[in-house]
Amino acid sequence: MNFYEQLRDMRKLKGFTIRELADRSGVSAAYISQLENGNRGVPSPDVLMKLSEGLNTPYAELMSIAGYLARTGSEHDDNLSKERPRVNLRRFLRENELMFDGIELTEQDKDWIERMLTVLFWKEKQRRENEPG
Structure with missing residues (x-):
């Protein structure tokens, strides 16, 4: 699954419309729609920060999905969450x-x-x- 599909799925899982995410994040609804449809490139880290706030999702998770951060194994992630x-x-x-x-x-x-x-x-x-x- 690519970044665009994952972003759409995250938004829908949270129960937000594109307009609601736009209001919560400060990123325009048109831009979010273009992202979700694969009509834009992967957004900058600054835009990902805004989207993470709007989705109430960890910034590192969006950075990882977008390819800016290397993903780690889920076992390693579980250990990190226990050690926070x-x-x-x-x-x-x-x-x-x-x-x-x-x-x-x-x-x-x-x-x-x-x-x-x-x-x-x-x-x-x-x-x-x-x-x-």
Whole structure:
């Protein structure tokens, strides 16, 4: 299966129309349509970055499918995923410039996200603090 077919399949698997992917990624719908129909060459790494954000797919995966990165065996990939470091989400929110669906998050946006996550995990934190041990 070539890059164009895989891109189309990824988009459909996520349940997005071409227009939705365009809105989420900032890449024009016409360009995405031409890509999926094989009427354009493999996009640049910059365009792949935007598409990866729009598809909520790892950038390295699209780079690999497009032929920019060498693929590794699936057993090796499984080992890599098990060895990935854990990210402190609170620190990640505070220390990075972030986007969501093409919208740049302000400091206030990031504060609200942090507050929502604090509420979401409050019960679990209380449970762990009250565990004997």
